[in-house]
Amino acid sequence: MSATPPTGSPAGSAWTGDLAPEEHALRVRELIVEMCGSAEGGHLGGSMSLVEILVTLYRSVLRIDPAAPDDPERDVLLLSKGHGAIGLYAALAERGFFPAEDLATYGRPESLFSAHPNPAVPGVEMPTGSLGHGLPLGVGFALAARLDASPRRTFVLLGDGELQEGSNWEAAMAAGSLGLGRLVAVVDRNSLQITGPTENAVALEPLADRWHSFGWNVHEVDGHDIALLRATLDGIPYDADRPTVLIARTVKGRGLPYIEGQARSHYARLGERPKKRALAILRAQSRKAAQA
Amino acid sequence: MTTVATEAHPAPAETAPAPAIPSSREVYRDLLVEFLAADERVVCLDSDTGLFNGVDFGGTSARYVNLGIAEQNLMGVAAGLAKAGRLPFVNTMATFATTRALESLKLDIALNNLPVRIAATHGGLAAGHLGSTHHSLEDLAITRLLPNLTVVVPTDAASTEALIRQAQELPGPVYIRLGRNATPDLPAGAPPLRLGEAQRLREGDDVTLVATGPYPVLAALEAAGTLAGAGIEAAVLNFHTVKPLDTRALVTAARTTKAVVTVEEHWAAGGLGSATAETIAELGVPTPVRRVALGDHFARGTGGQSHLVERNGITATAIVNQVTEALRA
Numbered sequence: 215m216s217a218t219p220p221t222g223s224p225a226g227s228a229w230t231g232d233l234a235p236e237e238h239a240l241r242v243r244e245l246i247v248e249m250c251g252s253a254e255g256g257h258l259g260g261s262m263s264l265v266e267i268l269v270t271l272y273r274s275v276l277r278i279d280p281a282a283p284d285d286p287e288r289d290v291l292l293l294s295k296g297h298g299a300i301g302l303y304a305a306l307a308e309r310g311f312f313p314a315e316d317l318a319t320y321g322r323p324e325s326l327f328s329a330h331p332n333p334a335v336p337g338v339e340m341p342t343g344s345l346g347h348g349l350p351l352g353v354g355f356a357l358a359a360r361l362d363a364s365p366r367r368t369f370v371l372l373g374d375g376e377l378q379e380g381s382n383w384e385a386a387m388a389a390g391s392l393g394l395g396r397l398v399a400v401v402d403r404n405s406l407q408i409t410g411p412t413e414n415a416v417a418l419e420p421l422a423d424r425w426h427s428f429g430w431n432v433h434e435v436d437g438h439d440i441a442l443l444r445a446t447l448d449g450i451p452y453d454a455d456r457p458t459v460l461i462a463r464t465v466k467g468r469g470l471p472y473i474e475g476q477a478r479s480h481y482a483r484l485g486e487r488p489k490k491r492a493l494a495i496l497r498a499q500s501r502k503a504a505q506a
Numbered sequence: 507m508t509t510v511a512t513e514a515h516p517a518p519a520e521t522a523p524a525p526a527i528p529s530s531r532e533v534y535r536d537l538l539v540e541f542l543a544a545d546e547r548v549v550c551l552d553s554d555t556g557l558f559n560g561v562d563f564g565g566t567s568a569r570y571v572n573l574g575i576a577e578q579n580l581m582g583v584a585a586g587l588a589k590a591g592r593l594p595f596v597n598t599m600a601t602f603a604t605t606r607a608l609e610s611l612k613l614d615i616a617l618n619n620l621p622v623r624i625a626a627t628h629g630g631l632a633a634g635h636l637g638s639t640h641h642s643l644e645d646l647a648i649t650r651l652l653p654n655l656t657v658v659v660p661t662d663a664a665s666t667e668a669l670i671r672q673a674q675e676l677p678g679p680v681y682i683r684l685g686r687n688a689t690p691d692l693p694a695g696a697p698p699l700r701l702g703e704a705q706r707l708r709e710g711d712d713v714t715l716v717a718t719g720p721y722p723v724l725a726a727l728e729a730a731g732t733l734a735g736a737g738i739e740a741a742v743l744n745f746h747t748v749k750p751l752d753t754r755a756l757v758t759a760a761r762t763t764k765a766v767v768t769v770e771e772h773w774a775a776g777g778l779g780s781a782t783a784e785t786i787a788e789l790g791v792p793t794p795v796r797r798v799a800l801g802d803h804f805a806r807g808t809g810g811q812s813h814l815v816e817r818n819g820i821t822a823t824a825i826v827n828q829v830t831e832a833l834r835a
Contacts, residue, residue, distance in 0.1 A: 286590075286591065333618070339589070340585075340589065340614075340618065341613070341617055344609060347582055347610065347613060347614060349582075350578065350579040350581070350582020350583050350585075350586070350610065350614070351582045351583075351586040351589070351614060352586060353579065353582070353583045353586060354582060354583040354584060354585055354586015354587040354588075354589070354590065354594075355586040355589065355590050356586075357549075357571065357586070357587055358586065358587045358590030358591065358592050359590070361549070361568060361569065362590075362591075380578070381579060381582065381610070384576035384578055385579045385582065385583075387574070387576070388573050388574065388576065388579055388583070391574075392571070
């Protein structure tokens, strides 16, 4: 049922990063931690689980131009799990939509960077945060692209707990029925929601079967493997008449071993010392990975 | 309780509508077919309403999309389309648009100030004998709360066409409250209709009747006739636009006449009557405001729209009584 990820990418997207993918991911994580160190704190765990997905999309897959964020022919990315906003902001900064230094205002009064995506931020498409809105919007974007006979593609990043919202399944059914091949959903399957495992709240499994039965192509991938994410996203037959979903297996809080896989990582207000400790751990891990 | 046709509660008039008068939703449907042909950006999103059964969309059929019975998705898809440069019309019933899909209407459409037109049929008691599940007695209260949203309530076939054509020029979202079956036309000679501006259907120096929707406006006109017989001259204002509210007309009414009575096919809480009372209360004038609307109960009785309107007290008699009491107070 779930297709094997393609090993090559015949029409593979270019890597736009000036650094190695892992370095970009590290910098995004550092920015996330910095924002969680603000007075307001931030959604740490679910942003950290998204990092490789965001870096892969923004540095490789998406046909976008930071100098022309409103280009009508751009690919569109909607962060349906709007609480991952600090991850999105960090990835947009890392892609060059605005200077990373701007994120220092996060958590201060009148900052452009609110805790859920603010469309006034360059590169942010829609305000999301109440869960279950991204996929219906994505169906609209994808339908518009089809009516325009445009190759524009629409990517929607969904949380897994978010899939308990019924509107997702209204949209999934519509997308399958309409055959929107240029619509791609990525589920951040970190398996946790605020109270604990998703399967202990309202079970989502068999998740791949569910998407498949709604008429979607389904890929299950390691959501922290940038090469695999790239190959899979590049291998999607965007011209075909079925939408595609990537169920990306991730770890909530990824990058900070002492909170990884823990529901309590959902929101953090890091004091100066915990922030410095987190940043040191991220860098040490990165050095270790580089040496390996 | 069994409802029988009596003199006070006549049998539903809908059983024999005048065939020459189209319903507001039919007027809307025909206009939309015209818009689809005239403007490439227009998209018709249906929620399996059946309103378009048998319509030949010709070369525009790709822009008619039935999204099935799923109203949250309907609103979100419309917002996505609009954000991508399209002009979507969303078709559903008023109660589903404003209660079932409210958050999507609020966040996807109103928050983004997108040019989505919500064609909300079965407004008020128009669903008639379909019952309380299909009545929409709260939609004006809900929609007038939402920033960026324009709220219009056509009164008859001609005003439906005029309002929708004017709404089509607006850059933001519009909620259009439509009916189900045909309702009687307004008497000839009404002044031209301008969105956002109350339509003066009758002049009068003593009291002002502020009404919205087909039956309430007709009831207000009828009441004004009755009052004139008793020497009371009532101005009648058709508030076809509930948002933005023509506060100037209300201020004038409160300052120049002795009482204001509102009439609507809606719960008294939150609708045009509330909007009127809020506006006039802030003026600091002693002009009383009275509301003719449904009280704090679901529609009483069963039957067609005109029967339920009457049965639930939205009548010329009720208006006359309110005027009399207001003047006596």
